[in-house]
Amino acid sequence: EQAARARTLAAAPIKAGAADIPRLKALLADAFRDDPCLQWTFRSGAGFLPALGKYFDFALASQCLQHDAMFMSADGNAAAVWLPPAGLKALSLPPTQMLRMLPRLISMTGLTRMTRAIATGDAMEKHHPPQPPHWYLFFIGVPSHARGLGLGSSMLEATLKHVDAEAMPAYLDNSNPKNTRLYERHGFRVVSEYRARKDAPPFWGMWRDAVKN
Numbered sequence: 001e002q003a004a005r006a007r008t009l010a011a012a013p014i015k016a017g018a019a020d021i022p023r024l025k026a027l028l029a030d031a032f033r034d035d036p037c038l039q040w041t042f043r044s045g046a047g048f049l050p051a052l053g054k055y056f057d058f059a060l061a062s063q064c065l066q067h068d069a070m071f072m073s074a075d076g077n078a079a080a081v082w083l084p085p086a087g088l089k090a091l092s093l094p095p096t097q098m099l100r101m102l103p104r105l106i107s108m109t110g111l112t113r114m115t116r117a118i119a120t121g122d123a124m125e126k127h128h129p130p131q132p133p134h135w136y137l138f139f140i141g142v143p144s145h146a147r148g149l150g151l152g153s154s155m156l157e158a159t160l161k162h163v164d165a166e167a168m169p170a171y172l173d174n175s176n177p178k179n180t181r182l183y184e185r186h187g188f189r190v191v192s193e194y195r196a197r198k199d200a201p202p203f204w205g206m207w208r209d210a211v212k213n
Helices: 002-010 018-031 036-041 045-067 085-091 095-127 151-165 177-185
Strands: 070-072 079-083 135-141 170-174 189-195 202-208
Touching: 002 151, 018 045, 018 070, 018 079, 018 135, 036 045, 036 095, 045 070, 045 079, 045 085, 045 095, 045 135, 070 151, 079 085, 079 151, 085 135, 095 189, 095 202, 135 151, 151 177, 170 177, 177 202
Parallel strands: 135 170
Antiparallel strands: 070 079, 079 135, 170 202, 189 202
């Protein structure tokens, strides 16, 4: 019964705003705690979860909030964060912003992994399809205690309705092979496989064609 209610709430997500960022950040940090690419990029050991929290804090507040496409279920058990076509430039940080961000970046990666984070950002930017205009699924997550209940699927289906209402394609970078089937079920297909460096785990770029209304 609880699982059914959680699925119902994930299927009818609400828009998240600035006041929801602490809750959203905690949800995503928990959801991505076993993500291979993030584990490779950020601090290891006890510093990893705090680093993840700082990363999501930055991404949500600085890159996503202004584009008004952050969704979560009312019970906080699922979230999806999108960027609309006009918001994709938020993904590339100009050199001046990167310089200003260095102290924050080092707090997430430590000195030894800073180059990993920069390589990851470069690789993602290089493999992101420049055309045609599309929506970008930045993050989708379910906290560890709510996995396996179909909440991610319900959330993805619900938020894809906004994309399909505009008859737009969509793209995502899949950093965890466990999620490939979920995305494929919702119409995404792998169009690229790449690594930040030779010693890094792979990403899969996945594309979903526009649904004609």
